[in-house]
Amino acid sequence: MTHVFDEAIRVEARGDGVFYATTHQAYDNMVGPFGGITAATVVNALQQHPDVLGTPLALTINYAAPVANGTWDLHTQIVRTNRTNQHWTFTISQEGQTVSTGSAVFGIHRATWSDTEAVRPDVPPAENVAALDFPDFIAWASNYDKRFVVGGLDGGKSDDSTSTLWLRDLPERPLDYPALTSMTDAFFPRVFLRHGTYMPAGTITLTTYFHATPDELAAQGSDHVLGTARAARFGNGHFDQSGQLWGGDVLLASTHQLVYFKDPT
């Protein structure tokens, strides 16, 4: 049986770097699809391109307009292939209108000096943290087991926009680059947490750096990922938030986004 995530990120390659995709109601957000599933679908498509080099290193996706439920076209272009990395640009369109743009870098992992300076939050194990449900109007969230250590939005408004949570596909699914991509957008807009309520907000642009190697993803399997995210500055209708996704002691990805918001009325 196909996992609902694999149904949602499925693409049909039409040659010349063009892929067809279809939104999936299981990953609906308040308006249109969850941005994470759109980004994951792009990564899934790029990975299937016959000329792809290596695995994802960086992704930027710009949400220029809401994606309508239904089919969409992904036009991808290899800008340049270097010895160890490859630059891509892409465009998502619906009925001839561009709704998203973006760029990606894929590449080869080379053995080098290594160190992680980011510090994994000190948290209890996933099995000791209660799972939290989101309201039904956030359909995509029901495809994740979400166990908030802090910042679950069930505690009202907070002076600190940090959420730290255990996160896993529901049902369980081995982690891969598309699944990791989707999880980078699983942190709800930090302004909700500051105000203790849902309010009009949407990601404008999302950038993720993928640190995980294929071996690290294989080692992660379908265990819970530890996510943490916090905003830097809110004001003038926008804010930025940054997050990390950890698998055990391995920093799998760093992720950043700029978000539009309106004051609650």
Added chain:
Amino acid sequence: MTHVFDEAIRVEARGDGVFYATTHQAYDNMVGPFGGITAATVVNALQQHPDVLGTPLALTINYAAPVANGTWDLHTQIVRTNRTNQHWTFTISQEGQTVSTGSAVFGIHRATWSDTEAVRPDVPPAENVAALDFPDFIAWASNYDKRFVVGGLDGGKSDDSTSTLWLRDLPERPLDYPALTSMTDAFFPRVFLRHGTYMPAGTITLTTYFHATPDELAAQGSDHVLGTARAARFGNGHFDQSGQLWGGDVLLASTHQLVYFKDPT
């Protein structure tokens, strides 16, 4: 007399969103121009476009290949103009080859609830910190007054990749969006600091979120900006670093990049 920065970011608009630019030897880096000046030139061009909406909110620039010294062409495209923001894509080419791609979001500042969660480093005033010179082969750096509180690379290798410094154009120049853009790339690759030496490294992709309003930039004038940056994870030939630029107590910009490196030989 024109400031050398304004000479370096000068563009000639050729209509249809195409601009011509020329590298400036004052902003040379070890190989080709300093990435910050290339990004600043793009912002300068977009600001001059007759159809631009508002001021910069986000910029992603992908350095796909080294820029050769000489002229380059910038092709810009307005993807979509919404009520309060505008999405752009752009390509930089030299002799028909694409060397950089990117995207930008411009927009309007709306009065909303505001707060800054990021914490400005607690540092002595700029006048109490000694200026540091970089080696002559990093030409661009001589156009900045750089006063390192920590992480100046003059102390050898460090277990912590943090640099915190006072930064100002030299000669002084009132801060604007292009100048702020350039400063987001003024943090040298964090791997230098961990190894206490220069080594092969280069930015692959840079993303900046601009928080500063025009009024905040005007208030900043030509005072020193406080910059701080740190890496998250190094390994497998790449690392990511994140930085902040502060003007007084105002977070002017958040900036992130993925960097390629080779081990020192």
